[in-house]
Amino acid sequence: MDLDKALTTLNNPVRRKILHWLKHRSNFPAALPEHAGLDGVCVAYIQEKAGLSQSTISNYMGLLKEAGLVLSERHGQFTFYRRNEDAIRALLQAFEKELIEL
Amino acid sequence: MDLDKALTTLNNPVRRKILHWLKHRSNFPAALPEHAGLDGVCVAYIQEKAGLSQSTISNYMGLLKEAGLVLSERHGQFTFYRRNEDAIRALLQAFEKELIEL
DNA sequence: TCCATATATCGAGATATCCCGATATCTTGG
DNA sequence: CCAAGATATCGGGATATCTCGATATATGGA
Numbered sequence: 001m002d003l004d005k006a007l008t009t010l011n012n013p014v015r016r017k018i019l020h021w022l023k024h025r026s027n028f029p030a031a032l033p034e035h036a037g038l039d040g041v042c043v044a045y046i047q048e049k050a051g052l053s054q055s056t057i058s059n060y061m062g063l064l065k066e067a068g069l070v071l072s073e074r075h076g077q078f079t080f081y082r083r084n085e086d087a088i089r090a091l092l093q094a095f096e097k098e099l100i101e102l
Numbered sequence: 103m104d105l106d107k108a109l110t111t112l113n114n115p116v117r118r119k120i121l122h123w124l125k126h127r128s129n130f131p132a133a134l135p136e137h138a139g140l141d142g143v144c145v146a147y148i149q150e151k152a153g154l155s156q157s158t159i160s161n162y163m164g165l166l167k168e169a170g171l172v173l174s175e176r177h178g179q180f181t182f183y184r185r186n187e188d189a190i191r192a193l194l195q196a197f198e199k200e201l202i203e204l
Numbered sequence: 205t206c207c208a209t210a211t212a213t214c215g216a217g218a219t220a221t222c223c224c225g226a227t228a229t230c231t232t233g234g
Numbered sequence: 235c236c237a238a239g240a241t242a243t244c245g246g247g248a249t250a251t252c253t254c255g256a257t258a259t260a261t262g263g264a
Binding site: 008011012052053055056059074076077078 | 220221222223224225226230231232
């Protein structure tokens with residue numbers, strides 16, 4: 001848990017929003033039939049929702065992944081990203097510990 | 103509670119350390135006799151502990167204050183800074199809410 | 205009043221972040 | 235194998251952050 005890297009990654013409203021949107025699959029268009037039952041959301045859907053360029057969103061997802069905040073799984077040409085709930089909780093705890101606990 | 107501004111302010115290990123140090127007055131040299139009973143720590147002590155220039159620390163304390171994370175009180179030539187516990191808790195809650203709660 | 209001390213502000217060079225378009229890579233269908 | 239589509243990476247211009255030294259401001263003491 002690299003708090004510094006995680007905070008840098010989350011010090012951006014769009015990346016925070018993405019993490020927030022990923023909380024519920026219903027924030028995105030329905031998955032293709034062949035992807036039914038798969039967890040996560042593909043880059044194109046996230047891009048459309050965020051309204052930024054493809055390269056920017058791919059980069060953002062890479063940053064979120066490097067910080068450990070999302071997990072990714074490739075299925076064919078698609079990469080599906082989903083939240084890493086454990087890491088998100090760990091980040092919040094580390095942050096709270098540094099700020100509040102002695 | 104401007105989450106964005108607070109996160110930007112705390113996206114810096116020295117500023118986080120300062121907030122951490124301010125948790126306990128004993129992290130700094132003893133107060134001068136004439137300042138006994140006063141809450142907070144003067145800029146010079148914080149500067150010495152952080153090992154950065156006077157202007158940098160003054161600037162940092164200004165950022166922390168602007169973000170609402172510390173309170174300041176002037177006494178003579180000295181400015182005493184102390185944590186704003188309510189704001190720190192509010193920040194953590196807002197951050198947690200954006201990341202975890204629906 | 206004049207000075208020394210504590211803090212704040214200014215201006216700037218170095219570095220990092222933001223976000224894009226262009227291009228490269230990977231994968232499936234034909 | 236090849237073309238098309240999804241994603242990843244590259245290169246770069248604009249903007250923001252980092253941190254400094256120099257300077258300005260404020261205050262208490264001689």
